[in-house]
Amino acid sequence: MSEVPFAEDPPRLADQDGSIRTVMRLAEPAFGEGLSAATAWGRLRRRQRRRQRARTWSVATLGVAASAAAGLYVSRPEPPPPLSLAREPDAISAEPPPAPSAPPAPSASAPPAPSTMADRASPPAPPRVQAPAFPRPGPALVDAELSDAGCRKLAESGQIERAVACFEVLGQGDGVRAQVALHEAARLAAGELRDPDRAMRSIEQFRARFSGGTLWAEVETLRIGLLEQLGRSEDALAASERLLATPAGRIVAPQLRLLRGRIYEQVHQDCGKAITEYVALVGEAGTEADAAELRRAQCLENLGRHDDARSAYQRYLERPNPKSARHVERRLLELEAGKARSGD
Numbered sequence: 001m002s003e004v005p006f007a008e009d010p011p012r013l014a015d016q017d018g019s020i021r022t023v024m025r026l027a028e029p030a031f032g033e034g035l036s037a038a039t040a041w042g043r044l045r046r047r048q049r050r051r052q053r054a055r056t057w058s059v060a061t062l063g064v065a066a067s068a069a070a071g072l073y074v075s076r077p078e079p080p081p082p083l084s085l086a087r088e089p090d091a092i093s094a095e096p097p098p099a100p101s102a103p104p105a106p107s108a109s110a111p112p113a114p115s116t117m118a119d120r121a122s123p124p125a126p127p128r129v130q131a132p133a134f135p136r137p138g139p140a141l142v143d144a145e146l147s148d149a150g151c152r153k154l155a156e157s158g159q160i161e162r163a164v165a166c167f168e169v170l171g172q173g174d175g176v177r178a179q180v181a182l183h184e185a186a187r188l189a190a191g192e193l194r195d196p197d198r199a200m201r202s203i204e205q206f207r208a209r210f211s212g213g214t215l216w217a218e219v220e221t222l223r224i225g226l227l228e229q230l231g232r233s234e235d236a237l238a239a240s241e242r243l244l245a246t247p248a249g250r251i252v253a254p255q256l257r258l259l260r261g262r263i264y265e266q267v268h269q270d271c272g273k274a275i276t277e278y279v280a281l282v283g284e285a286g287t288e289a290d291a292a293e294l295r296r297a298q299c300l301e302n303l304g305r306h307d308d309a310r311s312a313y314q315r316y317l318e319r320p321n322p323k324s325a326r327h328v329e330r331r332l333l334e335l336e337a338g339k340a341r342s343g344d
Contacts, residue, residue: 146170148177151184160192171202179215182206186222196226217248221255228259233267254288257281261295271299282315290323297328301335310335 146169155163167188170181182202190199203223210216220243227236240256243249249256261277264270278296281289297312313328313335322328 148180151181155184155188155192160188164188164193164198168202171205176214179206179210179213179219182210183215183219183222186219190222190226190229196229200226217243217246217252221252224256225259228263233263237263254281254284254286254292258288258292258295261292265295265299271303275299285320287323290319293319294322294324294328297331301331306335306339 146166148170151163151166151170154160154166164185167181167185171178171185173181182205186199186202186206189195189202200223203219203226206213206215206219207223213219220239224236224239224243227233227239237260240260244253244256257277257280261274264277265274275296278292278299281292282296283289284292293312293316297309297316300306300312301309310332313332316322316328317325
């Protein structure tokens with residue numbers, strides 16, 4: 001910065017004319033002792049230069065300080081986002097978080113509300129960490145189990161719930177394999193799980209997809225038994241009568257006759273009609289025929305036809321390997337003792 005020029009020889013008061021000159025001449029010996037005009041003027045110029053330099057350095061120092069402060073403000077790091085108090089899941093999903101969807105376009109009728117200072121000041125929320133997905137509880141099946149043999153193995157090992165689920169999956173296919181699977185799913189659900197509603201769902205699926213199929217009679221017989229369990233005895237009697245009138249009904253006649261006789265005996269309290277159903281199985285082989293002959297003899301006894309009851313019990317004992325032989329022998333002894341007491 002250039003210095004301000006000064007006049008080389010400023011006018012001196014002592015050189016002026018008049019009373020001022022007289023006063024300055026008288027005072028000069030007292031105040032200017034040992035100080036020439038050139039020396040005094042040099043000191044004044046040096047003092048003025050020092051003041052000028054001091055002002056210059058002050059302005060420069062203030063400029064440097066202002067620049068440094070501005071640089072520090074610009075380079076100051078952003079404050080970290082506030083920590084969330086909610087505990088994030090320990091396991092982090094391997095999948096990246098979904099990309100944020102584009103914000104909806106503002107409506108033409110209502111302009112968007114201006115954001116507040118709090119909205120502008122608050123940092124964006126950190127992405128939410130997805131928790132790992134856990135398998136749902138239930139009978140999870142593996143590919144090795146999804147076969148007829150695999151499903152039956154599950155049932156034989158006592159894993160009935162898994163076996164029913166396995167047969168239900170196989171029932172989604174086609175052909176005889178699917179028919180067998182739906183029948184087995186319904187049979188296990190009704191018998192082992194005691195779940196008639198679930199069994200009925202498999203039966204209704206069979207009827208809708210395989211009407212008149214290979215296992216039609218067996219599935220209809222199972223449905224009639226479920227109707228009895230659900231308290232729909234009249235529907236069961238009507239459906240069984242229709243099925244017995246078909247050629248396929250002959251295959252399942254023992255099950256239907258026993259079921260119809262049980263409904264008449266227990267629900268209708270009509271042993272007369274029950275006997276007409278049971279007698280159709282007299283002399284036949286199988287579990288149903290064994291039960292039908294025993295119930296026939298019991299119905300005769302309940303009707304007071306003791307002689308006919310004794311004959312029916314004796315005929316029952318003539319069956320190969322009767323299941324209730326001891327019970328029937330005891331009943332025969334009681335009937336004989338009752339006959340002796342009555343004098344018949």
